[in-house]
Amino acid sequence: MTQTIVAILLWVLVASLLIVRRKRADRSITYAATTIAVAMTLNVDTVYTAVDPLFGGTNIATLIADTLLMIGLFFLGRGVMHAGEYRPRLVRATVSLPTLLVALVAITVAFMFIDRGHTTTQFMADLGNQPATATYSIINFLYCGIVIAAMLVLAARQYRSARGVQRIPAALLTLGSAFGVALCTAVLVMDVAHVTGQIDLMQAVQPAYSVLSLLTFLFLCAGFTAQPLVRRAQHYARRRQTAALADRLEPLWDRATQVRPGLTHADPLATSEDDPEGLLHRKIVEIRDAMIDGRVAFTTSDDERALLEDAERHLLGNDRSATDPTALAPRSEASPDRRRTS
Known part of the structure; x- marks a missing residue:
């Protein structure tokens, strides 16, 4: 159910971005939202069980979905970075193409060593006790966590430098990124607990996964939707202010142009x-x-x-x-x- 709600949120975000960002040259956010939406849609049980058999029924769809998620977060991080002037070297390195490629190669290699069996919608629950599976998930969510942490740094900086309504998108993105870091941390804890046999710890952390997933994508989607809406509202407000000033200058301008x-x-x-x-x-x-x-x-x-x-x-x-x-x-x-x- 959680994956379905997240997928719906992301497709709503994609639709809104296609409407309000259609004239923008930088499409990083739109590409990111679309890619992540596809990834999360693949994780919906009914979609997964329909798609995975097309690739042999050995859970290749998991690798595809996770690859798309990482690529989407890459574009997302770059979109947030390009939205402001604060771009520290560490953040640039985190959301760089070489870092993404290294992470993708690493999860692909780890995935090849997993005894994947047949299609399962509980991939980590069923196979997470294998070291290769744990390694695969740890690399995946470690990369995601680092990228989201970079987004958190950028969003927090944008919040501090923004004024008025401009702070709303930055605040939403900061909250979403914070929940995202917490989500990735929870997954890493569950991965380590599962592979080391600490099932009680894994089950104790597991309930937080769904809540953090919803909060992460809810706030991130709201933040990225709010960005163009706030800009558009400010554009119209400035246009009204400009027209008001021109009207107030009219008598003075009339006298000036008469002489x-x-x-x-x-x-x-x-x-x-x-x-x-x-x-x-x-x-x-x-x-x-x-x-x-x-x-x-x-x-x-x-x-x-x-x-x-x-x-x-x-x-x-x-x-x-x-x-x-x-x-x-x-x-x-x-x-x-x-x-x-x-």
């Missing part, structure tokens, strides 16, 4: 309402041109200059409106209106 006609009046198509950033930039430029042109008489108040500076900071990405919801509110009419001639 010193600019490109906008000469060529109305030079800017478009569909490009609020370009429109705001053009208004700022034309207002500034009027302010510094000694041939024309153009006066501005302190409030107008402050508004102009707010608009400039907004275009540079340093606007107060991102953190101060009142930044775009009109200033009090009771404030001093000292004027100067530029």
